[in-house]
Amino acid sequence: MNRMPVEKYRMYDRIPLTDRQWPDKIVDKAPIWCSVDLRDGNQALIEPMGPDRKRRMFELLVKMGFKEIEIGFPSASQTDFDFTRELIEKNMIPEDVTVQVLTQARPHLIERTFEALKGVHRAIVHVYNSTSTTQRRVVFQQDMAGIKQIAVDGAQLVRDFAEKNPETDWRFQYSPESYTQTEIEYALEVCEAVMDVWEPTPEKPCIINLPATVEVAPPNVYADSIEWMHRRFTRRDSMILSVHPHNDRGSGVVAAEFAVMAGADRIEGTLFGNGERTGNVDIVTLGLNMVATGVDPHLDFSNVPEMRKVVEYCNQLPVHPRHPYGGDLVFTAFSGSHQDAIKKGLKAMDDSNSGVWDVPYLPIDPSDVGASYEAVIRVNSQSGKGGVAYILENDYGVRMPRNLQIEFSNVIQKIADESGKELSPTMIWDSFQETYLDNETPYGFVNHITQSDTHASEVRAIEAKVTKGGEEVLLHGRGNGPIDAYVNALKADAGVDISVMDYSEHAIGEGANAMAIAYVEARTADGKRLFGVGRHPNIVTASLKAVTCAVNRASAL
Numbered sequence: 001m002n003r004m005p006v007e008k009y010r011m012y013d014r015i016p017l018t019d020r021q022w023p024d025k026i027v028d029k030a031p032i033w034c035s036v037d038l039r040d041g042n043q044a045l046i047e048p049m050g051p052d053r054k055r056r057m058f059e060l061l062v063k064m065g066f067k068e069i070e071i072g073f074p075s076a077s078q079t080d081f082d083f084t085r086e087l088i089e090k091n092m093i094p095e096d097v098t099v100q101v102l103t104q105a106r107p108h109l110i111e112r113t114f115e116a117l118k119g120v121h122r123a124i125v126h127v128y129n130s131t132s133t134t135q136r137r138v139v140f141q142q143d144m145a146g147i148k149q150i151a152v153d154g155a156q157l158v159r160d161f162a163e164k165n166p167e168t169d170w171r172f173q174y175s176p177e178s179y180t181q182t183e184i185e186y187a188l189e190v191c192e193a194v195m196d197v198w199e200p201t202p203e204k205p206c207i208i209n210l211p212a213t214v215e216v217a218p219p220n221v222y223a224d225s226i227e228w229m230h231r232r233f234t235r236r237d238s239m240i241l242s243v244h245p246h247n248d249r250g251s252g253v254v255a256a257e258f259a260v261m262a263g264a265d266r267i268e269g270t271l272f273g274n275g276e277r278t279g280n281v282d283i284v285t286l287g288l289n290m291v292a293t294g295v296d297p298h299l300d301f302s303n304v305p306e307m308r309k310v311v312e313y314c315n316q317l318p319v320h321p322r323h324p325y326g327g328d329l330v331f332t333a334f335s336g337s338h339q340d341a342i343k344k345g346l347k348a349m350d351d352s353n354s355g356v357w358d359v360p361y362l363p364i365d366p367s368d369v370g371a372s373y374e375a376v377i378r379v380n381s382q383s384g385k386g387g388v389a390y391i392l393e394n395d396y397g398v399r400m401p402r403n404l405q406i407e408f409s410n411v412i413q414k415i416a417d418e419s420g421k422e423l424s425p426t427m428i429w430d431s432f433q434e435t436y437l438d439n440e441t442p443y444g445f446v447n448h449i450t451q452s453d454t455h456a457s458e459v460r461a462i463e464a465k466v467t468k469g470g471e472e473v474l475l476h477g478r479g480n481g482p483i484d485a486y487v488n489a490l491k492a493d494a495g496v497d498i499s500v501m502d503y504s505e506h507a508i509g510e511g512a513n514a515m516a517i518a519y520v521e522a523r524t525a526d527g528k529r530l531f532g533v534g535r536h537p538n539i540v541t542a543s544l545k546a547v548t549c550a551v552n553r554a555s556a557l
């Protein structure tokens with residue numbers, strides 16, 4: 001027995017296209033974009049946008065560079081009607097932007113639509129009726145001819161009203177709603193009948209919009225259908241072929257991309273994919289997919305976090321943290337090997353002059369869409385040395401030697417494992433200070449003086465003042481330099497046997513605030529390796545503090 005009731009469902013129809021050409025095409029130029037946030041997106045909201053939210057969304061869309069914006073369904077709601085009037089009467093529609101409104105193919109709704117648009121300079125009147133097999137039967141209870149007649153009558157009425165209002169530059173759009181559940185030959189027949197009424201020309205084309213009202217098949221089937229239609233329209237040069245994918249199967253973006261490859265000129269969609277059920281196709285993802293392949297989308301995505309804020313405010317819906325390009329976590333790596341590769345990739349980008357983005361795990365440069373690098377690497381128990389090192393270097397200027405990265409990452413790993421939580425950069429820095437820079441038990445370095453021996457100029461004697469258990473004491477030692485002499489002084493007093501294996505230092509900051517940070521890698525008598533780190537404006541003092549830290553840590557073993 002089947003585990004799911006699959007016998008209830010039918011396989012989708014294939015499109016009779018055997019010489020399909022779209023799979024060999026690429027998306028190499030931007031389509032005409034039409035935002036339907038204020039209509040299709042709005043009609044799917046728990047609380048539809050009020051005037052303020054509508055204005056905010058409209059302003060954002062204009063700012064991003066949309067030239068066609070479906071602003072509502074003015075014959076259906078007073079809010080949409082009033083918003084349309086406000087945009088027109090307050091002259092809020094930029095000269096290069098065309099507003100679009102939707103109406104059913106019903107006389108009183110078409111009439112009210114033209115009432116709403118009175119005085120607009122330019123507008124697209126978008127008329128639709130459902131042509132699908134099921135809706136013909138259950139919703140309209142009409143045959144194919146009857147449904148075609150609804151479309152033709154609607155188209156005629158739209159044309160008549162437009163002719164009565166010649167002061168406006170009108171454009172017409174028709175959608176055979178539920179196109180993907182309509183017999184394809186019939187969908188073509190209805191669209192052709194509408195165009196017979198509108199008589200579009202290459203100079204004044206109409207828009208034929210073929211919606212995946214419900215996405216019922218994989219995107220290659222949608223593409224086949226678009227190519228099939230594209231090759232058969234009798235007035236292809238007098239129409240703009242538009243697509244309107246929804247996302248029921250989760251492939252709205254691919255469907256739109258394939259449709260453009262198959263001949264579509266225009267895409268209707270929404271920001272972050274809000275819309276009926278699983279949403280309209282997401283224009284943010286589509287546009288940034290283009291950017292990521294070096295194609296100019298002709299839309300401005302340079303501040304995606306700000307866009308997201310406005311969209312979340314208008315829709316009163318959150319954008320998922322994993323939403324492509326726009327989610328809060330989409331440029332963030334928590335896992336160790338990703339962090340390591342990103343850190344190396346970013347450094348390689350800095351070192352190269354190629355200008356071509358090539359960083360592992362980051363399909364685009366986060367800064368191109370206004371995301372900060374702070375978000376790129378975050379640390380939890382899945383993280384490794386690369387991430388911790390990246391944060392300390394980027395946020396605090398600490399460039400740990402490789403072996404110290406390994407050592408300190410174990411410290412962080414332990415904390416992360418114990419807490420099970422993310423560690424913020426501040427927590428990592430606090431831990432670094434506690435482990436190394438503020439480690440003053442049992443010894444705290446205070447100051448020192450050195451003397452060169454008369455008979456061997458490189459050998460030095462040191463007198464160092466340190467705190468030991470809170471008391472100040474003087475230690476004395478000799479060696480072939482201040483570090484060596486100080487190590488010997490401390491070793492003798494502490495009774496620990498360590499030798500310095502490696503030493504490095506660098507500056508943090510510049511000018512009067514510059515500090516030196518010194519790293520001492522030491523080995524204990526039983527072969528354990530450990531680090532001491534010291535920081536001070538004076539480089540020798542920083543080194544001696546690093547030695548103090550190493551001895552303290554060795555004493556604690």
Ligand SMILES: CC(=O)SCCNC(=O)CCNC(=O)[C@H](O)C(C)(C)COP(=O)(O)OP(=O)(O)OC[C@H]1O[C@@H](n2cnc3c(N)ncnc32)[C@H](O)[C@@H]1OP(=O)(O)O
Pocket residue numbers: 040043073075076077103104105106109128129130139140150177213276
């Ligand atoms: C896929 C899409 O997104 S389509 C857009 C959907 N958007 C919306 O519906 C949002 C706004 N809509 C509304 O507020 C309402 O539907 C209104 C105001 C437009 C119309 O309201 P009503 O007339 O009360 O009802 P409703 O929309 O249910 O229409 C049903 C009637 O119109 C007919 N009808 C539905 N769509 C269309 C159409 N596109 N063209 C012609 N007739 C249509 C139906 O067959 C039905 O006829 P019947 O009453 O004889 O059975």
Ligand SMILES: CC(C)C(=O)C(=O)O
Pocket residue numbers: 040102128175177178209211212213214244246
């Ligand atoms: C009105 C039409 C274009 C629509 O939104 C759809 O079919 O999804």
Ligand SMILES: [Mg+2]
Pocket residue numbers: 040211213244246276280
């Ligand atoms: Mg829709």
